[in-house]
Amino acid sequence: MAIRNPLRKTWFALILQPLLPPHPALSCKEREKEVYFIGEGEKVKFWSFFHLPSPTGEGCRRRGEGTDSKLLKPDFHMKSQARQNSRSSLPALQTEKLSLYYGKKAAFREIAMPIEAGKITAIVGPSGCGKSSFLSCLNRLTDLIPGTKISGSIRLDGLEIANEKIDAIALRRRVGTIFQKPNPFPFSIWKNLAFPLQEHGIKNRDRLDRLIETALQDVGLWNEVKDRLNTSALSLSGGQKQRLCIARALVLQPEVLLFDEPCSALDPISSGVVEDLIASLRGRYTVVIVTHNLAQARRIGDYAALFWVQEEVGRLIEYGTIEQIFTAPQDALTAAYVNGIRG
Numbered sequence: 001m002a003i004r005n006p007l008r009k010t011w012f013a014l015i016l017q018p019l020l021p022p023h024p025a026l027s028c029k030e031r032e033k034e035v036y037f038i039g040e041g042e043k044v045k046f047w048s049f050f051h052l053p054s055p056t057g058e059g060c061r062r063r064g065e066g067t068d069s070k071l072l073k074p075d076f077h078m079k080s081q082a083r084q085n086s087r088s089s090l091p092a093l094q095t096e097k098l099s100l101y102y103g104k105k106a107a108f109r110e111i112a113m114p115i116e117a118g119k120i121t122a123i124v125g126p127s128g129c130g131k132s133s134f135l136s137c138l139n140r141l142t143d144l145i146p147g148t149k150i151s152g153s154i155r156l157d158g159l160e161i162a163n164e165k166i167d168a169i170a171l172r173r174r175v176g177t178i179f180q181k182p183n184p185f186p187f188s189i190w191k192n193l194a195f196p197l198q199e200h201g202i203k204n205r206d207r208l209d210r211l212i213e214t215a216l217q218d219v220g221l222w223n224e225v226k227d228r229l230n231t232s233a234l235s236l237s238g239g240q241k242q243r244l245c246i247a248r249a250l251v252l253q254p255e256v257l258l259f260d261e262p263c264s265a266l267d268p269i270s271s272g273v274v275e276d277l278i279a280s281l282r283g284r285y286t287v288v289i290v291t292h293n294l295a296q297a298r299r300i301g302d303y304a305a306l307f308w309v310q311e312e313v314g315r316l317i318e319y320g321t322i323e324q325i326f327t328a329p330q331d332a333l334t335a336a337y338v339n340g341i342r343g
Ligand SMILES: Nc1ncnc2c1ncn2[C@@H]1O[C@H](COP(=O)(O)OP(=O)(O)OP(=O)(O)O)[C@@H](O)[C@H]1O
Pocket: 023, 025, 026, 102, 106, 107, 125, 126, 127, 128, 129, 130, 131, 132, 133, 134, 145, 314
């Protein structure tokens, strides 16, 4: 169903608007334009439109479009790469000389950082130092912002993904994002989880039910919602919505999960529940979390990275184990930041 009527376009945009990855620098109008540009340019159908802002970045997927077998392993129930990598102790992701430009302006430059498999890496640093931009590069969500350019290298399990030619949709199934503001689809709880599975070809009702129950169990939501799976996901509390969004990412069995300030829009109790949930993913998934909460980074992180703006460009100041960063920082800036003297 191509969307031709401008009034309907506006209506769809209004629905989609809150679901898009939030970015302060991307105005509503730009987001709207972006949706239509992608929608019309790529002849995306309505459901694919809806899929655009999903946490795994399923945007622009045309119905019937195949996945890139070079990037996406065909077996949906493949063993978690994180677990395999944990055994081989290779980083799940490795960036080298990674830079990102919005137009001519660099958001960050020359970042070389490993992201260890099965571990939790916390990225901290003051506002505007490129934390979210860095996360967005890791599953190429930056492709959705016109005028962005990546240079350098990002290897996912040895595969170069900074390369223009990779299938970004397949990549985003392996590397999912959870945003600051919970963004469930305006569907039932069941449909929120069934939808990405159905888009990936799983139609059998029993199998869908099983996978959905497992994902809801994984995020500790099953007992809270099992009697109302057909009610709107929008009726859930903020913390429950965020756990549903995490379940929606988990249901596709990704290898890496990127959390961009996942607790900052939640009340303290929900924040604690989501934090515990993220900590419980250790070992089964590779996790990167951006947080402004240093205590949280210290509680749940295995590794930490401090980003900072220097000469108007984001830089990686220091990377190390959580213990080293907090108790024996090598850089004076890190020491000042973790001790609350700067930032
Ligand atoms: N879509 C965009 N277009 C132009 N510039 C952008 C865009 N997104 C981010 N920037 C710029 O890139 C730099 C890094 O922004 P980013 O959002 O990655 O920082 P951050 O560390 O996540 O900040 P915060 O802690 O406030 O979320 C900033 O100077 C920002 O203004």
